[in-house]
Amino acid sequence: MPSPASGSGGTSRRQAAAALLTAAAGWQAARHPAWADDAASGPSSGSFYNDWPYLTPSDILPYLRATANPGDIDSVLSAIDRFAGFYPMYRCGPEKGAILESLVARQRPQLALELGTFMGYGAARISRQLPPGGRLITIEAGEEQAEVARQVLQLCGVETGEGPGARVQVVNGLSGDVLPRLRELAGTAAGLAAGLVFLDHCKPCYLPDLISMERLGLVQAGTVVVADNVLVPGAPDYLAHVGADAARARRSLVESDALDISLPLGTTPASGGAGAGDGGGSGCAYRTQLVGSMFEVEQRFKPDWQPQQDALSVSLCLQGLPGAA
Ligand SMILES: C[S@@+](CC[C@H](N)C(=O)[O-])C[C@H]1O[C@@H](n2cnc3c(N)ncnc32)[C@H](O)[C@@H]1O
Numbered sequence: 001m002p003s004p005a006s007g008s009g010g011t012s013r014r015q016a017a018a019a020l021l022t023a024a025a026g027w028q029a030a031r032h033p034a035w036a037d038d039a040a041s042g043p044s045s046g047s048f049y050n051d052w053p054y055l056t057p058s059d060i061l062p063y064l065r066a067t068a069n070p071g072d073i074d075s076v077l078s079a080i081d082r083f084a085g086f087y088p089m090y091r092c093g094p095e096k097g098a099i100l101e102s103l104v105a106r107q108r109p110q111l112a113l114e115l116g117t118f119m120g121y122g123a124a125r126i127s128r129q130l131p132p133g134g135r136l137i138t139i140e141a142g143e144e145q146a147e148v149a150r151q152v153l154q155l156c157g158v159e160t161g162e163g164p165g166a167r168v169q170v171v172n173g174l175s176g177d178v179l180p181r182l183r184e185l186a187g188t189a190a191g192l193a194a195g196l197v198f199l200d201h202c203k204p205c206y207l208p209d210l211i212s213m214e215r216l217g218l219v220q221a222g223t224v225v226v227a228d229n230v231l232v233p234g235a236p237d238y239l240a241h242v243g244a245d246a247a248r249a250r251r252s253l254v255e256s257d258a259l260d261i262s263l264p265l266g267t268t269p270a271s272g273g274a275g276a277g278d279g280g281g282s283g284c285a286y287r288t289q290l291v292g293s294m295f296e297v298e299q300r301f302k303p304d305w306q307p308q309q310d311a312l313s314v315s316l317c318l319q320g321l322p323g324a325a
Contacts, residue, residue, distance in 0.1 A: 096293045113137055137169045
């Protein structure tokens, strides 16, 4: 986790941890002049770490409320990005976030799924590109993170709720437990296929969760599956499943504007991107492209940290493979 402590202790433990963070920040700034510059441009010059200690995910909320404009998604995202300049923080970030948004805008999913919400940065980006009537269900293992995400989304002006009427639904639970209950949670007995899936949780979970979604009919012909961090930390077994070669991946990166997510002429999307699946039971044949993008979690506190080349994997399920699962 990016937060250095759980926050379960009392005030004195929080203060002690905050003091440690502040001391560490001074050390970091001494070693890394860029951090000193960042700190100087913080809301209270030179004392960002004193003013905004980050011990647990909910600690970001006072900062966002103090610095972002309510109802303005860009302002909230920028505030999270600024905060992430001080503390290592999970989020897809501006570069991958823009690619994700363009995919949602092109795919126009009636149902989008995100696995791994953290504080709702990616969810906010996906939600604003949904077509009319479209909905996002995002699954987060951490109870605190899920609640922070609901509050961040509320600050963005994105209403969250439950059931079929909810445009954005944050579900707290492990993906492996939640996916089989998705129809019930979404409040619909009808088939439920996703037009777009964003995998951004535990990397070893990508493959079993994708197979589970294929079997459940959540991923069908026409579904676009986007997976983050397929090079760093990496998900080679997942890449093999979607037809990409992890060993050669770095030599086959494409630009985001070269992505082709259209089904071949004459192919009928089983899902229509709209939730017409019947429970599935089939796998997929995928066309996969890897978009180069840098690893988004800054590790400037590590003395020898170098920015790392990462990629988003973008896979289109071209056709179901009856009986393949
Ligand atoms: C990289 S962060 C997600 C960032 C988010 N997608 C964004 O772009 O803002 C990964 C999150 O996945 C959650 N996570 C890890 N394993 C999970 C699982 N099996 N099911 C649900 N959430 C999980 C973690 O708690 C963490 O908050």
